[in-house]
Amino acid sequence: xxxxxxxxxxxxxxxxIYGLVALGVTMSFGLMGIVNFAHGAxxxxxxxxxxxxxxxxxxxxxxxxxxxxxxxGALGFLVERYSFRFARHEPINxxxxxxxxxxxxxxxxxxxxxxENKAIQPLFSGTIEVGGVVLATQxxxxxxxxxLLLAFFYxxxxxxxxxxxxxxxxENAFAAQLMGISIDRIIGLAFVIGCVLAAAAGVALGSLxxxxxxxxxxxxxKAFVIITLGGFGSIRGAFVAAFIIGLVDSLAAGxxxxxWADIFGYVVFILILIFKPKGIFGEGT
Amino acid sequence: xxISLEHVSSKYGNVLALRDISLEVDEGELVTLIxxxxxxxxxxxxxxxxxxxxxxxxxxxxxxxxxxxSPRQLxxxxxxxxxxxxxxxxxxxxxxxxxxxxxxxSDRRLIEERLDLVFRHFPILKSRLQQEAGTLSGGEQSxxxxxxxxxxxxxxxxLDEPLLGLSPRLCQEVLAIIERLHEEKMAILLVxxxxxxxxxxxxxxxxxxxxxxxTSGKASNLLADDEVRKAYLGF
Numbered sequence: 226x227x228x229x230x231x232x233x234x235x236x237x238x239x240x241x242i243y244g245l246v247a248l249g250v251t252m253s254f255g256l257m258g259i260v261n262f263a264h265g266a267x268x269x270x271x272x273x274x275x276x277x278x279x280x281x282x283x284x285x286x287x288x289x290x291x292x293x294x295x296x297x298g299a300l301g302f303l304v305e306r307y308s309f310r311f312a313r314h315e316p317i318n319x320x321x322x323x324x325x326x327x328x329x330x331x332x333x334x335x336x337x338x339x340x341e342n343k344a345i346q347p348l349f350s351g352t353i354e355v356g357g358v359v360l361a362t363q364x365x366x367x368x369x370x371x372x373l374l375l376a377f378f379y380x381x382x383x384x385x386x387x388x389x390x391x392x393x394x395x396e397n398a399f400a401a402q403l404m405g406i407s408i409d410r411i412i413g414l415a416f417v418i419g420c421v422l423a424a425a426a427g428v429a430l431g432s433l434x435x436x437x438x439x440x441x442x443x444x445x446x447k448a449f450v451i452i453t454l455g456g457f458g459s460i461r462g463a464f465v466a467a468f469i470i471g472l473v474d475s476l477a478a479g480x481x482x483x484x485w486a487d488i489f490g491y492v493v494f495i496l497i498l499i500f501k502p503k504g505i506f507g508e509g510t
Numbered sequence: 511x512x513i514s515l516e517h518v519s520s521k522y523g524n525v526l527a528l529r530d531i532s533l534e535v536d537e538g539e540l541v542t543l544i545x546x547x548x549x550x551x552x553x554x555x556x557x558x559x560x561x562x563x564x565x566x567x568x569x570x571x572x573x574x575x576x577x578x579x580s581p582r583q584l585x586x587x588x589x590x591x592x593x594x595x596x597x598x599x600x601x602x603x604x605x606x607x608x609x610x611x612x613x614x615x616s617d618r619r620l621i622e623e624r625l626d627l628v629f630r631h632f633p634i635l636k637s638r639l640q641q642e643a644g645t646l647s648g649g650e651q652s653x654x655x656x657x658x659x660x661x662x663x664x665x666x667x668x669l670d671e672p673l674l675g676l677s678p679r680l681c682q683e684v685l686a687i688i689e690r691l692h693e694e695k696m697a698i699l700l701v702x703x704x705x706x707x708x709x710x711x712x713x714x715x716x717x718x719x720x721x722x723x724x725t726s727g728k729a730s731n732l733l734a735d736d737e738v739r740k741a742y743l744g745f
Contacts, residue, residue: 386609393599393610400597403559404658405585405614 230358232479233472238364238433240471241371245426247448247455247463248378249419255395255458256412259309259319263326264423264448265441271297271424272431272440273334276345286348286432294424301420305413313412334438345431367429374425375464378418382460391415395458447474450494456504465505469493511570512537512666512697513558513589518567519721520557527553529721531567535666538695540688542729544705544742545718551701552594554718555668558699559591560584571666586614588665592672594701596655600644604635607643607654611661621661628657631687649680656687666697673704685711705743709733717742 246268253261274296278289304326312319349362382388393401394411402408423441430440451470455462470490477489497505513535520528528550535541543551556562557569560581569576576584599607608628612621629636632653638646643654652672659667669688673681681704689711692698702708709715712729717738725738732738 386613389602389606389609390613392602392606396599396601397597400593400599401610402561402581403585403591403593404610405582406610407582 227358228479231360232475234358234360234364234368235479236472236475237468238368238371238471239475240468241368241375242426242429243444243447243451243471244375244464244467245371245422245429246444247451247467248375248460249416249423250445250448251452251455251458251460251463252391252395252415252419253309254452256391256398256415257309257313257319258316259312259323260316260449261309261323262320262445263304263323263330264419265443265445266327266330267297267301267420267423268427268430268441268444269334269436269438270300270330271427272345272436273338273343273427274424275428276343276431276436277338279346280343286346290425290428293428294421297424297427298417298421301417302413304420305416309416310409310412331438338438340438343431343436344434345428345436347432363432367433371425371429374422378422379460379464387411387414447490450490454494454497454504456506459504459506462504462506511535512539513569513571513699515554515557515564516568516570518554518557518564518569520553520562520564522553526565527721528557528564531557531718531721531723533716533723533726535697535699537665538692538697539714540692540698540700540712542700542702542705542708542712542715543718544702544708544715546742548720549718550721551718552670553721555591555670555699555701558666559589559668561591582614585662588662589668590659590662590664590666591668592655592659592670594670594674596648596651598643598646598651598654598658601642603640604643604646604654605639607658608635608661611658614662624661624663627663628660631660631690632657648675649677649683652676652680652684653687656684660691664696666699667691668699668701670701671703672700673702673707681707706733709743 250261250264253259271293274293275289278284278292279286308322309319312322347363349366351362352359353362382392390401390406391411394406394408398408426444430444447470451466452463455466473493474486474490478486511534515531515533518528518531519526531550531554543554545551553562557564560576560579563577571587571589599610608625612624615621634650635654635657638650643651646654656672672684676684685707688698700708700712709729709732715726715729715732716723717725
């Protein structure tokens with residue numbers, strides 16, 4: 226029972242991180258039609274930024290996390306403005322850009338910071354015990370912080386004017402343009418938000434595991450599974466699917482074998498697609 | 511003159527869509543563009559709303575050339591384009607669709623006023639506010655598309671095929687609303703396949719053929735002209 230609860234909590238922790246990554250991927254796809262393979266590189270960039278700020282400059286964790294989100298957001302702004310924007314009418318070019326960006330960003334990270342593994346000093350180091358279940362405090366913190374970010378994002382997209390216009394552009398850019406909505410501005414903003422959330426995921430992963438130049442690849446693969454499972458472009462679907470994949474992975478790791486953990490996520494993924502080919506929530510946001 | 515196009519041509523890539531379009535719409539006038547598919551009616555509207563730029567010729571709105579103005583600036587200046595096929599945001603609620611129509615307004619009270627204006631024309635929308643637009647009937651979607659356009663209370667309303675796919679009864683309903691907007695002194699440029707119905711409520715009309723304006727005149731005269739009827743109206 227205790228093991229079950231621990232695995233469930235781990236699943237929620239990973240699910241919340243995957244959710245942060247998946248949102249950026251689903252926005253790039255929904256707004257630009259681009260499958261952004263480079264999104265994992267922004268996760269990595271976030272982790273590196275936080276590692277440097279905390280370890281080298283001794284900046285407190287929370288401040289470093291916020292700064293990392295800001296830095297990666299600015300990086301995302303530049304990348305969208307000066308590369309992806311020119312691929313808007315030819316999504317295959319966007320795909321090529323994204324693959325090129327992986328090499329550029331990962332190798333830049335190795336060049337700048339060296340190839341060895343690093344770790345971000347977590348905010349909390351101890352454990353807490355709730356009814357016999359021992360949980361790492363940092364994990365609980367990551368889950369709470371990530372979930373808060375997901376909730377903020379959801380409210381932003383549902384309730385604010387700029388969030389609504391983002392949904393409008395995703396649904397019908399032509400009609401949105403006729404209302405005076407600037408497509409360029411909305412896509413740029415969405416890309417930046419996606420990168421900020423990716424950076425948050427990177428800081429979270431870096432504080433629980435290790436920081437490496439290739440650390441973005443695994444959560445990115447999960448994100449692709451998640452947005453397919455949730456239904457392309459569906460934000461609600463991405464939320465639900467992220468937690469499904471997180472839970473399946475960690476239960477499999479706990480009860481079967483951590484070497485096989487990924488397999489179970491993909492099996493669930495394939496099974497759901499057999500019965501619901503358009504994902505859990507079909508199409509739409 | 512509220513808007514005038516002078517010998518406008520326009521291209522999609524290398525394909526000439528408009529060859530020589532000249533037309534005018536005066537303040538408060540209801541003008542219809544008729545012509546076969548591919549004659550350039552929708553393209554003409556796109557040039558007016560600034561989504562497409564003329565290759566040659568001039569578009570003058572309220573005495574100013576529009577060439578250097580962005581679509582957004584033209585919307586701010588009062589030109590609202592309701593596109594063909596309704597194009598409502600299907601997964602957003604009716605209210606959200608209308609709010610998007612008012613994207614350029616920030617005064618909450620003004621937006622409320624405009625919502626009331628839209629509900630006055632389309633009472634049905636008020637009872638559907640929280641429903642997703644994609645779940646509305648075709649007629650209701652048409653009304654939503656026009657209502658969304660009215661949120662900015664345009665000086666010049668461009669309506670592209672608002673009757674497309676509507677039952678005869680709904681056509682009458684939408685036509686009645688267009689007439690009412692006309693009575694309220696809104697200038698309207700209407701593109702409509704159902705030429706007879708459109709001409710009946712219009713002041714004037716232009717006939718387009720392969721990207722040219724070939725005939726124009728008072729709508730009642732065009733309706734009565736046997737040549738025009740046979741060649742362009744098909745009845």
